[in-house]
Amino acid sequence: MIKITLKDGSQKEYPNPISIIDLAADLSEGLARVACVGMVNGEIKDLRYVISEDSDVNILTFQDEEGKKAFRHTASHILALAVKRLFPDTKLAIGPAIDDGFYYDFDREGSFTYEDLEKLEGEMKKIVKEDLKLERFELPRAEAIKLMEGINEPYKVELINDLPEDAVISFYKMGEFTDLCAGPHLMSTKYVKAFKLTHTAGAYWRGSEKNKMLSRIYGTAYTKKADLDAHLERLEEAKKRDHNRLGREMGYFTTSEIIGQGLPLLTGKGSKVLQILQRFVEDEEESRGYIITKTPFMAKSDLYKISGHWSHYKDGMFVLGDEASDDEIFALRPMTCPFQFAIYNSEQHSYRELPIKYAETSTLFRNEASGEMHGLIRVRQFTLADGHIICTPEQVEEEFKEAVDLIKYVMKAIGIHNDITYRFSKWDPSNPDKYIDNPAAWESAERKMKTILDHLDIAYKEAIGEAAFYGPKLDVQFKNVHGKEDTIITIQLDFALAERFNMTYVDKDGEKKRPFIIHRSSIGCYERTLAMLIEKYAGALPTWMAPVQAKILPISEKYHDYCAKVAKDMKRRGIRVEVDYRAEKIGYKIRQGRMEKHPYLLIIGEKEVENNEVAVRSRKNGDEGAVSLDSFIERITSEIDSLATE
Structure with a gap:
């Protein structure tokens, strides 16, 4: 039995x-x-x-995550069959399930149009009605290759050749369609009734820009039409909030082809928000005992060879010079840590001085692949609120907790504290080339971090293979409006670099000891944070961080002098204010001010001038009527000082 x-x-x-x-x-x-x-x-x-x-x-x-994946993976096969029926010369690449849907990559002449997607959806509906069974079978490697070569699927042949020698090579047959696939799948096509092809995009084969650009079709699938409709509504809302569109429309940033991909240009509004956030973070870090540093944007390769970045991260760096012919090779810095370690090493330190906490608003450079870059989320030059804590082993847990506390404070101030999750990123022993090769140190550091995280009593998930090359880390995760999860902040335990840089301190016994290092950020990459905030608030940033906190709208030029006085009084109190002096009707000015999503519009007419008042229209309450200028200034400064996000 x-x-x-x-x-x-x-x-x-x-x-x-x-x-x-x-x-x-x-x-x-x-x-x-x-x-x-x-x-x-x-x-x-x-x-x-x-x-x-x-x-x-x-x-x-379908209510379970793995169930959703199988359901949507089946939908991707239905899409592939529809493509082969309507465009038979198309070659198949890969078609996995992803968060909230699926995609399939195809190689064909030209790209898919909106009309093509409509035709494909119609063909998919036919396939669903045909109730085609999905039948799994396995083949030896030689027969598997022969099968895929016979139907002219070169991408599948490449995938088979790359499988380990002992791999099980499985296929799924669905009517006249056969695909290389590990599965799992549903039993039949008839269950996939609520689906939608959402959009197309280009995608390099295997994610490498060195390979051919393929055509990717994205879609989603649900068991009920009502759930599909609700998802499509969320997608429409996501499009409205997408920072790559909204940020440009609202004038936060732009890009230029002649400058290059991944190099956004922040305008006055975008730069102002970053300045506000930077001042806030730097002041908070200083109050918590951090020492500000300013280090070079580049260094000789010697520095990166000591740190290990040259051997583990060189492909992600911008190297200046030719190693074969130049005596000195430089590289733009992808991180700040070795520079701050050099500052530490410029003098001898006692245990009484520790912890020493360095912070820097640092411009960093990383050679991201062109297919990976997106708006302000992933760029080649960015600004990081970077920092390193150099401490004794006994101080590690307390300092780690303090770093987490700083992050929580900053996340609450910008209003995303309820939207973040935590990930404990560990090394992958099966991929030793990716990491510093010291298994005992890895195990010790990961035990130490797990103990700290458990004492912090925060919910976290573990991720194998996501550690930094020199130590485990706690990643703060945030999902953008499209559901894609990004790491926005990290805290890393470093067991290796103090030894590599020969960092020491004199302990109580008079002996030199190695300090422990914690790498941390407090708000992460400022550009990525701006992108998140634009999406979180749909462009309507909280008053304390809004680039323009109040816009003054005179009804006619007769009131320009009073408007100038109001602006001057408000600026003296540190309020960011603009005056719209254009000869436009007040209704037009109000509509445009609302579209620009300023927290407050102040309308000035004869009555307001006579009574030293402003007529207030707030983003939250609409028309609030006239109030004295002094009372409004007190109100808005109180709102700013409290870092209110609602």
Whole structure:
């Protein structure tokens, strides 16, 4: 008898091996209809998988993350079949499920148009109605290659050739369509009824700009039309908030082809927001004991060879000079740490001085691939609120907690504290070339960090292979409006660089000891933070960080002198204010001011001049009527000083 333990702890016994789908049907016909995949002894398995020994089994539906992936992966195969039917010369690349949907990459002459997507959706509906069964089979490597060569699928042949020698090479057949695929998939196409192809984009094969540019079709799929409609509404809202569109429309930044990709130009408004945030962060860091530094934008390769960046990160750096012919090779800095370590090493330190905390608003340079760059989120030159804490081993936990506390404070001030998550990023022992090769030190550092994180009592998930090359880190994660998760801030435990740079301090016993290093940021990359804020607030930034906090709108030129006086009084109190002196009707000025999303519009007419008042229109409450100038100044300065975000 085969004993199967279900999620609720109950058990079922069967005299013979049984597939997951048959188990689901035995439990409930309703469950069998909505089952997507199974989890057997902690591993995700296809519904066709046969259970032949005692096992723990959990049957997953679309409500489970792995169930959604299988459902949407099946939708990607339906799309691929539709493409092959309508555009038979198209070559297939890859088509995985992703967050909120799926995509498939194709190689064909020309790109897909909006009309093509409509035709493909129609063909996909036909395929769903055909109730095509998805049948899994395996082949030896030679036969697998022969099969894919026979149907002229060169990308699939390349993928097979790159599989490990002992890999199981599996395929799924769906009607006349066969695809190389590990699965899992649904049993039939008939279950995928609510789907939408959303947009197309270019994508390099295997993500490398050295390879051919393919045509990627994105889509999404749900079990119910109502859920699909709700998702499409969220997509429309995301488009409205997308910083790459809204930030340009509102005049925060622009780009220029002759300057280059990943090199955004911040305008007056965007630069002002970054200046506000920078001053806020630098003042807060100083109050917490940080010493400000200013270090060079470049250094000789010697520095990066000591730190390890030359061997682990050189491809991501901008190198100046030719190693074959130049005596001195320089590189633009991708980080600040070795520069601040040089400052530390410029004099001998005692344990009484530690911790020493350096902070710098640093311009950094990273050679991002052209296909990876996006607006202000991922760029080649950026500004980081960087910092390093040099401390004794006994001080590590307290200083790590202080770094987390600073991050929490800053995140609350800018209003995204409820939108962030934490990730404990660890090394991957199976990929030693990516990291400093010291397994014992890695294990020790990761144990130490886990202890600290558990004491902090914060919810976090673990990620293998996401550590820095010199130590584990805590990543602060944030999702943009499209659902893509980015790391915005990190705190890293460094067990290696103090030794590489021969950093020491004199301990209580008079002996020289190695300090411990914590790498940290407080607000992360300022450009990326601006992008997040534009999306979070749909361009309507909180008053304290808005580039223009109040705009004064005279009804006619007769009131220009009073408007100038109001502006002068407000500027004296540190309020950022502009006056619209244009000879336009007041209704037009108000509409434009609302579109620019200023926190306050102050309308000035005869009554306001006579009574030393301003007529207030706030972004939150609309028309609030006339109030004295002094009372409005007190109100807005109080709002600014409190760092209010609502």
